[in-house]
Amino acid sequence: MNNLNKHYEERVRPCIDLIDSLRSLGVEKDLALPAIAVIGDQSSGKSSVLEALSGVSLPRGNGIVTRCPLELRMKRRGEGEEWYGKITYQNHEEAIKGPANVDEKIREAQNKIAGGGVGISSKLISLEIASPDVPDLTLIDLPGITRVAVKGQPEDIGDQIKKLIKMFITKQETISLVVVPCSVDIATTEALKMAQEVDPDGERTLGILTKPDLVDKGTEETVIDIVHNEVIRLEKGYMIVKCRGQKEIAEKVSLTQAIERERAFFTSHAHFHTLYDDGHATVPKLAEKLTLELVHHIKKSLPRLEEQIDEKLAQTQAELERYGSGPPSDGPERLPYLIDKVTAFTQDAISLATGEELKCGEKLNVFSMLRREFKDWDAQLIHLAENFNKIEAEAEFYEETYRGRELPGFINYKTFESMVKRQIQKLEEPAVRKLRNVSDAVRQDFFKLAHHSFPALPNLMKRAKEKIEAINQEKQAIAESMLRTQFKMEMIVYTQDSLYRNSVADLKREEGVEQDEEQDEEQDEEEYKRKSTKFNREWSMMYCKDNHAALRALMFHLRAYYKSASQRLADQIPLVIRYQVLQESAAELQKEMLTMIQSQENLEFMLTEDFEVGSKRAALLSRLKRFKKARSYLVGF
Incomplete structure (x- = not known):
């Protein structure tokens, strides 16, 4: 990861910072921004992949643990610089003391937004992490797909989750990162089916295979064929990773140690070592690929994004003119x-x-x-x-x-x-x-x-x-x-x-x-x-x-x-x-x-103003300010 960041630092970070800045402005309320959305069935290893990339512990447990979309912003810092974390949701913003506190803060945020039960919400939680050990990357983690409601969950929880996921992956600006365990038939996974529905040609989909250590003997070649894009073809291909399991978490194996163990697993595996040699295996290689895919996607989307912002800016100005300036307060x-x-x-x-x-x-x-x-x-x-x-x-x-x-x-x-x-x-x-x-x-x-x-x-x-x-x-x-x-x-x-x-x-x-023709007036x-x-x-x-x-x-x-x-x-x-x-x-x-x-x-x-009109004008002024600032970001990029 360090080699990647040194090599691409000048062109990678500015692109990702630009999109993060636009998202911080709230532009995503009005138009879609380039993003990578992480989706997967429950227990697919999704949280483990995100933990390995970010170096922090995320909520784990039975049932639905991701109950709100989580925007995970990772920024690489220079060697020797301190770890930094901040969580933002609704009108709340709070610094996080250390990586060990991230799990707790995310749970608090989810409880405040979606309630103390097991319900879900479409409201976004933003988690910013800066460290020498993370890649320059932004991901959006979405709730795991479930088929059966458990105690306390609404009967249509599965449909609610799918609807939430589709809100993100339907957008042409979103890359779908589909997490699938090696131990299941990839063709039957709900996450890949959903990605194929909105992206039938696989142009915006990247597959991640997890839990390679649980593959039944004799099926290794099938996994290799999948990673080599020979089973269900995706334009962006597949990667395979091995993250910490429950046993390693219980043994308090650090994420750094887990990455070393992952590299040793692939280099020594009788079948999967070829995937490592080809650059298709391990979390660091995944981080490199995701970063490059996101930057490429951002650059590809910028011209259209600039057009959309100009269109929205003109529409907002025209709408605001119809409401006028309102009565003066003086x-x-x-x-x-x-x-x-x-x-x-x-x-x-x-x-x-x-x-x-x-x-x-x-x-x-x-x-x-x-x-x-x-x-x-x-x-x-x-x-x-x-x-x-x-x-x-x-x-x-x-x-x-x-x-x-x-x-x-x-x-x-x-x-x-x-x-x-x-x-x-x-x-x-x-x-x-x-x-x-x-x-x-x-x-x-x-x-x-x-x-x-x-x-x-x-x-x-x-x-x-x-x-x-x-x-x-x-x-x-x-x-x-x-x-x-x-x-x-x-x-x-x-x-x-x-x-x-x-x-x-x-x-x-x-x-x-x-009449006599000679008669006249x-x-x-x-x-x-x-x-x-x-x-x-x-x-x-x-x-x-x-x-x-x-x-x-x-x-x-x-x-x-x-x-x-x-x-x-x-x-x-x-x-x-x-x-x-x-x-x-x-x-x-x-x-x-x-x-x-x-x-x-x-x-x-x-001069008593209509409340709805005043609120609408305030919202339009806020939107106008948002788009003007977004436009200045794009001009200065």
Whole structure:
């Protein structure tokens, strides 16, 4: 190990330190980092391998002893330097006096995280060890795979462990270090099966065979074939090690002594000495291979890691911008902050009402809705005009009922007036419904503006919505009163003579009635009367052939008058609605909101921030800081 560290110190340690530093920042919460995860069935010798690599005693015993993922960071120190240890988990950090205390500290950490029983947790424990006797290497130890729950364990403990293991080994950035005893059929081991599921080509998997001293006589060649990658092929191959057994631990054989005994075992073994000669055996050779594999994996992952950090940094900044900076904590700055927020909101409310672009960035356009609604109103007016062709029977009823002294062929004005009122009255409730539809839509758009303007200030948002609701109801009531007054006025059948004559002339042209082509708008009143009399005489001659002449004349004048009235209503109703529901509402909202913030008694109430938003902003700020620092590490690497 010393030769390895001397030879590769300049390029090995910086790579591993970089990843360890990123993991310390918490970057692994957001993206995967290159790592080696150690997995194996229970009693596979996993803990013994880690002990041999790290030089410390890890928790041992029956059942599940690794109950939380353990990040084992090993850093080689110079000859003569003291041993150093530190354990970190959740918000706790503690120095460890010596190698003998590591077991106890890990158990304490697991009990605090996963409870005092036999449950497991996905929360990470980080163990840092620095010594002249360890390699520059970081490993993640995961709970051993179990099939049967023992006393005190949940029935699905096996599934829980597999789920936890898959959280790590599924990531493309993770190398799976699969520990398998030589004494079992490697093809049946659960750990290798899990590694093959997520890495079918074996590109990220390295096999470790343990307990070679327990191999049955006659099966040694099978073990050799496995190590030579001839049974189940893995791109990273296999290693074989012999660590301390229970007997050696009981005899208090030191890890240094165990390594010497391991070397003697392989060099003197009748079959396995060839594996030693090939560099496939012993813990020191394993440490060398793991270090080189990890460094290679880190270098391979760095370009993609840099891209991911840049992407996450941009995403976090964009998300943080949506939450804003939040209310200032400094007292003198709070009132100006509130005034700025409310002023920006009211200015956007005015912009919304005038069709200008909003400064808040929200894409609200109330006029697209108004165009649709008012176009529909115009369609209703046209539809009612078309229905005049279907009311001839009604006109005949009125003629028979109300015609007095008029001779046949003359229009009964009372009949005309009654039918005009009846038809126009049909538009009153549709106009009021149109007002309510528009009012509801405008209110919803103002609500959206309030949500966007005050996303983190629930009290201010609530007060703004209360103002919007009250003003909306008030302006809707005023507008409805104006509309109903308009229809009351429409019950006075009236239009300017010139406008009505134009309407009659337009209708004659539409219906194909011939007119003198030399007639124009500048002809004097006498000329118009003469030609009009001529037209009426011709009209009477055309239609007096039957008893329906008067009815036809009545229908003609009804349509002519409705044309004038509908043109008036086509503009007047939208103008009333737009003026009261939109323009007046926005102006009143601006006045009410600015008046409200003049009282400092409401200041603290208005600036009370939503807890979830504040927490989210704090988390985003923390993440942003984390990624910026991670980016600086990569730039400086």
